[in-house]
Amino acid sequence: MRTDFLEIGNGKAVDRDRIPHLAFDDFRSQAMGIVDGGGKVVQYFAYEDSGGIKLLAVLRTDRLLAAGCDAPEAYPAMSLTSEPFHLFERELAEQFAIRPEGHPWLKMVRYHPNYRGREDVFGNNYTEDIPGNYDYYAVDGEEVHEVAVGPVHAGVIEPGHFRFNCIGERVLHLEIQLGYQHRGVEQLLMNVDARRLPIIAEGIAGDTAVGHGLCYAQAIEALTDTTPDAGARIIRTIGLELERLQNHVGDLGALSGDVAFLPPANYCGRMRGDFLNMSLWLCGNRFGKGLVRPGGVRFPMTDVDRETLAGRLEELKPQVRHTMELLFATPSVRARFEECGAVSTDDAHKLGLVGPAGRACGIAYDARRDFPTEHYAQLIIPENAKSTGDVYARARTRADEVLQSMDMIESLLKDPVQTQCDLPSEFKPMSSAMVVTLNEAWRGEVSHCVLTGADGEIVRYKVKDPSFHNWNGLAMSLRDTGISDFPLNNKSYNLSYCGFDL
């Protein structure tokens, strides 16, 4: 299909004037056309521009496509027939009071007043400070009962509310209400002093500090025409892969714990710590905070560092491999993982699932392979797609990625890495430009989109964590699943509350 959308590059700045500004109806029909033809929504948001409100969409096929238009006050919802827009349209309504008419499920996303001071689309009264203040979707019937969990959960974990409608043990529907973690991140990023930006970016989701830190740094680099040296790109790649290892290994242990098979639960907990300590060695922070900054990295990889990290990895690798073998060879584990919480490929496409959650359903997309940044173009990223979409597929995908990440890091530590850690402290972004950055963090596609104004000031900073796509995948997994399998499904995704809530 021919469209007016402009092809853009990942992490390449474009002059905002070059982005096609379409009539709204053309914008809408072309965007829907691209998505209905198999495209996905990377970004779709509104921003203020010379007194008016504009929309911008970045879609992806095997390319990245961008176009914008003037925002109407209301319009016929795209989600009605083009499901991947569903949450983006709700976010648009919440942030800018633009009403998608006929939207199949127009409810708030994060519970905050809109940025324009307009009448609230959802009719909320924000002087009441509880986002759970909302009529939940309810299933009628004498035998139906509801289970409400959260916002404060039983473990040491972020807050969110889960509402189950059940018949006996069987979940008919799970509704997930988030927003408790909302810190006003996008507004902060647009208004604070530049020196605070990397600190905030790394705190968007602390378990994805490198992923978000990279998206931020690449955006600033694109807007200032800065290219990090080859060594920095290798160190950043190692940082992102370590983050993947920490989280995947930890979650595989937690999955094992959830099916009451304790050996891998304990081993993984400890080994996850060892991967966190590799990040600590590299940059002084277990979560990789402070490693990535615009222009490169702040810490070198000396030969001593290389040997230390390679030595630790060499010791860990067989332990991890054997623990994975033990986990997946244990019949009681297989019995619980298999056919639990399955999502069909078709549903996964409609929900727009990304990362391991998408790959578990047969969607091979991996930003490291499809839109490579840093050192990824030189690495081989396997497809990792599975077909069953169940807990087993999600766990297996993540275990496969664990083994691959260890190989990648091992190969990157083989040769000396030279980088210049003397980074510029001031940046002057180019004026009236736009950049979108994508990275495959451990949960999937993280994306930041930055628009600058006439003086190079940031006029819009849009953040998208992969959890934005995937929470509805968890809800879908619970359909017709026993409520006691909720923890297992939840861990198989392990989504971010704060990454979603911003």
Next chain:
Amino acid sequence: MIKTLQNRFEQGYRTSRYPKEPIQLPERYRGRPQIVPDAPAELAAHCAAACPQEAIDADSKRIDMGRCVFCGTCERLSEGRFVKFTQDFEIATAQKEHLITDGSLPALADHAKQHFKKLFGRSLQLRQVSAAGCNSCEADLNVLATPFFDLARFGINFVASPRHADAIVVTGPISRNMKTALLQTYEAVPAPKAVIAVGSCTLSGGPFRGSPEITEGLDQLLPVDLFIPGCPPHPLTNLHAFLSFFK
């Protein structure tokens, strides 16, 4: 079965001997900041201006560890001539003023409340509440349950119900949307109870300071007994704080 046993042998015994034996953290780890007292005033001012957290007072040459996110910018900029981060992770304090430091910290154990030691010294049950934490602070508390730290060997546990808890451990900058749930959880903990604030966010708003969506400091809402700085605090910082304050 053979596999299970083989794995068990391969994994070995992993529990740390801390606090009986000291632990050395790697060189790049940024623990207690040490100010160089005779650093030139311009250098101090330069660092203060570059600090993303406005945590440095150049005149008194002090760092507010409650605001600091331990990003290391000041150390890099001054090449250690104004601030140097030590590997000392034992940095929690019992009073907010103690967080503002030139590098010397009062011993936490000396400032602990004696009645807490008596009440909770042998058994301390904690209810953690994440109030918009980024999941780093939460994760590095959670990790205390893993075999390396093995918090339970000290009689300290994280529990699910606030009714079973002796203290709440709060993380995050207390978003507007979590405030009520946090206060209700606090109410549900039976008295006498302790309040522990973990991480820069909870101490001062951290990276999110200035946002209308948050509260800049848990002490504005609740009486805080124990302040644990960091972004996030190292698990050993948390462990040291719990042990020194309650045991």
